[in-house]
Amino acid sequence: MKIVFMGTPSFAAVCLKGILASEHSVLAVVTIPDKPQGRGRKIKPSAVKKVAEENRIKIFQPESLKEPVFIKKLQNLNADLFVVVAFKILPREVFTIPAKGTLNVHASLLPRYRGAAPINWAIINGEKETGVTTMLIDEQIDTGGILLRDRQSISSDMTAGELHDLLAAKGSRLLIKTLDLLEEGLIQPQKQDNRLASKAPKITKELCHIDFNKPAVHVYNLIRGLDPYPAAFTLHRGRLLKIFKSSYSLLPMGNIKAGTIIAKGKKSFTVACNPGSIEVFEVQLEGKKRMAVHSFFNGYPLSVGEVLN
Numbered sequence: 001m002k003i004v005f006m007g008t009p010s011f012a013a014v015c016l017k018g019i020l021a022s023e024h025s026v027l028a029v030v031t032i033p034d035k036p037q038g039r040g041r042k043i044k045p046s047a048v049k050k051v052a053e054e055n056r057i058k059i060f061q062p063e064s065l066k067e068p069v070f071i072k073k074l075q076n077l078n079a080d081l082f083v084v085v086a087f088k089i090l091p092r093e094v095f096t097i098p099a100k101g102t103l104n105v106h107a108s109l110l111p112r113y114r115g116a117a118p119i120n121w122a123i124i125n126g127e128k129e130t131g132v133t134t135m136l137i138d139e140q141i142d143t144g145g146i147l148l149r150d151r152q153s154i155s156s157d158m159t160a161g162e163l164h165d166l167l168a169a170k171g172s173r174l175l176i177k178t179l180d181l182l183e184e185g186l187i188q189p190q191k192q193d194n195r196l197a198s199k200a201p202k203i204t205k206e207l208c209h210i211d212f213n214k215p216a217v218h219v220y221n222l223i224r225g226l227d228p229y230p231a232a233f234t235l236h237r238g239r240l241l242k243i244f245k246s247s248y249s250l251l252p253m254g255n256i257k258a259g260t261i262i263a264k265g266k267k268s269f270t271v272a273c274n275p276g277s278i279e280v281f282e283v284q285l286e287g288k289k290r291m292a293v294h295s296f297f298n299g300y301p302l303s304v305g306e307v308l309n
Helices: 010-020 049-056 068-077 120-125 159-184 216-225 293-299
Strands: 002-007 025-030 035-037 041-044 058-060 081-085 103-105 129-136 146-153 232-236 238-242 246-249 261-266 269-272 279-280 282-285
Touching: 002 010, 010 049, 010 081, 010 159, 025 049, 025 068, 025 232, 025 293, 049 058, 058 068, 081 159, 103 159, 120 129, 120 159, 120 216, 129 159, 146 159, 216 232, 216 246, 216 279, 282 293
Parallel strands: 002 025, 002 081, 025 058, 081 103
Antiparallel strands: 035 041, 103 129, 129 146, 232 238, 238 282, 246 279, 261 269, 269 279
């Protein structure tokens, strides 16, 4: 089939590479305009644009998906299908252009975790299983007819970054299988059961701020669900301290105030929760790089009895 691909981050780039390695053809790629990224705030292209440039594919980067000139260009391509992965919400005048509709790859087992951050929320909520879904887009967010799904287990220590990589590879394979079946007319969309739906809204800074008054397992899941980005954080002496690798204990802390540093070793420090505690092994101090706690101790004071936040 002749496809127009729409996407932005690395998850989408993996799926684009999958199509390029298949028998289907990519007529053009739609992605966001280049924007400042990283500490230096240098203007950089999206991961999807990089793949398109490497393969000499036509690239569109509209400021608005409703631009009449952009929509006319899409219509003139005469694509069989649009494929959308980790991109903006498409207006109706765009997703209805191709004869076979617009296909989306979503990183959850729909109707569970509809929204912008399904990978993060699956781990934050302590799920043991998630997956990827291919569906046909409609006017609502992630409510279209399901084509195929593939499951993925979540281990108790898996981070959002690790799950992301597993689901990107799985999503790419599922996408190709879906395209093949659509081309042959061997698959039909199945309506979602809205009674089973749950949401995965965009991650906010407020969510990333650790509340040590929560149970230790909740704090632990939040930390790994935001690792590596945007990262859970606390405050120490007025400076932002991101927390990454950790473990947790359910042992009660008695009358110790939540957020108190209750132990300090050579390679870790332990913080009281309510109930339980979190042992921290990797951190990133504001303005510094991510590092192991033993390296952090070399240049920054942290004492037993201090209270974070």
